[in-house]
Amino acid sequence: MMRAIVSGLLLGLVAPITAAAQAISLPELEQQIADRALGKIVAVQVEQNGETVYAQRFDRKNDDQLTDIRSAGKSLTALAVGILVDEGKLPVNTNVWPLLGSAANDPRNDITVRDLLTMSSSLDCSDSTLKSPGNEERMYRTKVWRDFAMNIPVAGDYTRDDKGYGRFSYCTAGVFLLGQVVEEVSGQRFDDFMAERVFRPLGIDDVKWTRSRSGEVQSGGQIQMRADDLLKIGRLVLDGGKYRGQQIVSGEWIKQMLQPHSQTGPYNYYGYLWWFSPVTSPRGLEPSWMMMGNGGNIISIYREYDAVIVVQARNYNKDDAHPNSFAIMRAVLEALPAPNQKGDGSGAD
Numbered sequence: 640m641m642r643a644i645v646s647g648l649l650l651g652l653v654a655p656i657t658a659a660a661q662a663i664s665l666p667e668l669e670q671q672i673a674d675r676a677l678g679k680i681v682a683v684q685v686e687q688n689g690e691t692v693y694a695q696r697f698d699r700k701n702d703d704q705l706t707d708i709r710s711a712g713k714s715l716t717a718l719a720v721g722i723l724v725d726e727g728k729l730p731v732n733t734n735v736w737p738l739l740g741s742a743a744n745d746p747r748n749d750i751t752v753r754d755l756l757t758m759s760s761s762l763d764c765s766d767s768t769l770k771s772p773g774n775e776e777r778m779y780r781t782k783v784w785r786d787f788a789m790n791i792p793v794a795g796d797y798t799r800d801d802k803g804y805g806r807f808s809y810c811t812a813g814v815f816l817l818g819q820v821v822e823e824v825s826g827q828r829f830d831d832f833m834a835e836r837v838f839r840p841l842g843i844d845d846v847k848w849t850r851s852r853s854g855e856v857q858s859g860g861q862i863q864m865r866a867d868d869l870l871k872i873g874r875l876v877l878d879g880g881k882y883r884g885q886q887i888v889s890g891e892w893i894k895q896m897l898q899p900h901s902q903t904g905p906y907n908y909y910g911y912l913w914w915f916s917p918v919t920s921p922r923g924l925e926p927s928w929m930m931m932g933n934g935g936n937i938i939s940i941y942r943e944y945d946a947v948i949v950v951q952a953r954n955y956n957k958d959d960a961h962p963n964s965f966a967i968m969r970a971v972l973e974a975l976p977a978p979n980q981k982g983d984g985s986g987a988d
Contacts, residue, residue: 721911739816760810841887
């Protein structure tokens with residue numbers, strides 16, 4: 640088991656084992672979804688070895704209907720930051736507050752881009768605690784989110800470990816500020832930057848961003864996208880930042896992004912706005928890095944299977960949202976041919 644976890648933590652450092660892609664069938668899962676046993680599942684799409692092997696929409700809407708993937712969108716911001724890092728314009732040790740125009744004596748001036756990428760800054764900010772000064776719901780009630788985020792107080796008990804990291808505290812406002820950093824460094828609005836540098840090269844032309852009342856782009860999630868476009872994001876990361884021969888973000892950045900920086904559970908870790916969480920397969924715990932958002936929205940990649948699984952769901956604020964989506968991913972892995980094995984794709988013995 641631990642061997643599988645270690646393998647997964649090195650996901651960006653090893654080559655995938657490729658095999659011929661085969662269409663898969665998931666009748667039992669489809670019945671569960673139809674019976675609402677897994678809540679409101681919107682779509683499931685699976686890609687292996689660069690080919691779509693399963694695609695099903697379950698909410699009776701057109702395939703081009705967009706779905707809000709909530710905080711899974713944070714992982715897109717890591718790609719935007721990575722492009723600027725690759726170009727030498729934004730080192731990860733850049734101090735964020737001075738870049739965004741803070742006063743010389745601001746107590747937040749030592750917070751870096753890396754701190755915000757790893758959710759380990761000194762901000763007194765926790766989205767899981769409603770009374771937290773930086774809780775995202777407080778930000779949404781304001782007109783100018785940048786002013787709110789720039790003025791979140793620092794935690795009085797904050798310390799760093801011997802590697803320079805603080806404690807993990809999930810903070811959407813910090814990721815919103817990373818979008819402001821991208822705007823400051825690139826000279827473009829965040830949505831325009833993403834369209835030009837990420838989406839257009841992937842052939843993604845239909846997304847919907849959430850904005851503040853003052854028009855700021857929410858780079859901390861809440862983007863609406865199609866399932867097939869999310870497959871492209873997963874493939875981009877799985878292939879080391881390359882898509883159909885074009886290097887969009889460097890392989891070196893992908894490696895850094897998928898390095899574990901904080902442990903969030905017995906087998907769970909956090910990189911640069913990407914989650915590591917193993918999924919049970921017929922072989923045991925299968926290493927996987929993921930984009931994850933409220934409602935059970937998950938885009939997961941599997942190096943050894945050379946596969947991407949997209950689950951879109953509207954189980955927002957439900958305790959079983961992620962367990963339901965993990966059940967779907969387990970069913971998919973049972974149906975996919977395992978590495979170095981051939982089968983009919985049905986998952987049958």
